[in-house]
Amino acid sequence: MPGESFRFIHASDFHLEAPLGDLDAIPHHLREAMADAPRRAAKAVFEAALVDNIDFLVLSGDLLNPQAAGPHGMALLLDYFEKLNAKKKPVFWVAGTADDPQKWPEAAPLPPNVTLFPKNKAVAIPVERAGRTICVVVGRSSEGRSTLHVPSYRIDPTDEYTVAIGYGSSDADALKEGRFDYWALGGKHNRQQVDGGAEGAAVYCGSPHGRSLDEPGAHGYSIVDVDADQTTRVHDVDCDVFRYCQVEVDAAEIAAVGGIRNLLGERIVRLQHDHGGRHLLIGWDISVSSGESLHAIGDSEELLQWLRREYGSGTPAAWTASLVVRPPKHYPKSWNDEDTILGDFLRAAEKHRKSDARGLNLSPFTEEHSGIQSTTSSLLADVSPAAREDILDQATLLGVELLRGGKPNLVHES
Template sequence: MSGESFRFIHASDFHLETPLGDLDHLPPNLREGLATAPRDAAAAVFEAALATNIDFLVLSGDLLHPVAAGPHGMSLLLDNFEKLHAAKKPVYWAAGIADDPKQWPEAVPLPPNVTLFPRDKPLSITYERAGRAICSVVGRSSEGRSSLHVPGFQAEINDEFTIGVGYGSADANALSAGRLDYWALGGAHNYTEIEGGAPAGAIQPGSPQGRGLDECGPHGYCVVDVDAEHTARVHRVETDCFRYCHETIDAEEIRSVGSLRNLLGQKIATLANENGGRHLLIAWDVSLSDPEMISAVGDPVELLRQVRRDHGNGNPAAWTTRLTVRPPKAYPKSWREEDTILGDFLRASDKFRKSGSAAAKPASAKDAAASGGQSRQINLMPFTEEHAELSSTATTLLGDLPAQHRDETLDEATLLGVELLRGGKPSWGRKS
């Protein structure tokens, strides 16, 4: 088979109705950029599509929820659709769940260059250039499912390069059975390639801008080049203005540098270099597997303030969204064997853990301290009786600690006790 070469952009999951998340504080120098980041990234897709060497634009779902995004979001789409119409460039749009065609206002017609595929059946369109058929585009909008119904894309197979446009996940075997050359899919917020799904690729390009710590790494769109022999090359183009990073640190890394603050500075410099001058939104997960390194960490709350001050105000900025220091699971044998209050405390902690129990709802704080009960529930309510200033909400939370937080609470309590008994400054909570 031979024909003419062509190029198109494949993008999806703009989610113009959704702001960036996992932020407990908005630094003043980043507020405007954070607010406009999703729109800026989506606009970059349209700017690239307006380039003269792009034949058409393929959009595979979840661009925006019209009601939630409001006029501001809808105008971005419509204005750019109109620009592409003026440039005589088609747009092929398979809607997902957020941008369900039923949500689109009837009073707001789409420009004639935009094909919004129907939900109930596939629609096949032949893209022509100078009166000659170049390729076929077969699309179908989602019926509200997060998985793709491949049999719903049955269409006439011809010798032209055929692009399937849909929304949702599917396995490679099902996609390959569709006998299409390229699957342009949506629904995944991170770039996903389904190997073996189609000769030229079965790809979910992800959102042009990550929204949270579960969407770390580069975000953008795909440019697909197809030559006259129907051989395709897919290029990823990054458009994210802010990049989420989730970094883990162990005790050995801290030991090699001497302090956690210095280590964070080194890692931030590396991340800034690796991510091409973008603003970074970083979560740190620090594992204190070696209790001897407790002093090298210091107070996580104060450390968070320092790191934000040192690195969060630049351009580009590296803003720490979260700093989690995980307490040791075990302490040195020599500490436990000491004939001191610290030794007594650690031995009691070990015994408590091995029993798999917390105090069996003792009548008072004094009884709780002395009890070796066998209930698996941690009941902190008795301790609130000696603190009348606590609110009813606080006492309720203390008295109803979820079972899944039991080990975490024991780790926190043991670390606090160790810090106090070894003469250190307690941090009063390792998560910041």
């Protein structure tokens, strides 16, 4: 027998306690918008849930840390919960690690339409409309695990459409063991659909707003439509105000367009077109093929300031949050063969790079600086293999630029 069609919103990972990151400087004209961006994105989710054709709201974790977000963040949630309660719209909330139910103050009770699921067991709740059950929602708040424990979600078999809400990483093989129609997942800040994880769909809807260059691209929430035959359709809705973009550039591209500034300018115009008029926070990752191609980039500090001056003040703005110039792996053989300080330096750098020594000990360089804390000194004394190569590459680039009489092209990032 066919059921009833319905629609709900799936959102997660608001992190109302966390500001935008990867910013070493904030332009005056964007300061207020940057400060308010996470709240504006969260408000967009709730405003969408208040629309008449939305039956209920699903929240899959990490909305806020009450202590860190303070009254301002809690008031946003409670105000919208009350508005949804006035429209008799249920809210189903599975807590993650930031919004542990034990952190929620007893002095701020949740309205009756909000179900905050317990941590110790999964609970199944029927959702009714006009006296008829349209689906069953199953949820369990996180116990602090990094992975979702699917076996704990077992419920009695039902013919109703089932929505399971969970927090934590998982894969298709684990999720499909639950045999649910829709998995509303949280704990990942970028959108991801897990193919084969559920009868209808298994979705990490991501955060309504990105917070760093590690969270590039569109952010928002999901609207889920279920028809009378229990066919599921998921629609992604963007609500971010600022959008992080990580852009890689190499020496060949620079040469092809006649200069680094031409190339970066063209990329910015394209990004602004692709991202629909939003403010952009851009991280540039620039690679050079050899020491000789460094001149194509010039002074990276001047390049950073030029980008911010030319493109960071517009409406919308394209603000450069980070500019990284990757050191070349090879320098001209003629430089290496020189009977000069530069030649000696390059040969010494190459020797260190090929060394089989266990680590790179930088602690002797701190001996003349008594103000350096012991924690810092201990970190310098044992550099990890992963960081060792990068440090050597950066040190070689710095030495080459100084010995050749130019300004060093250092990494500039927040």
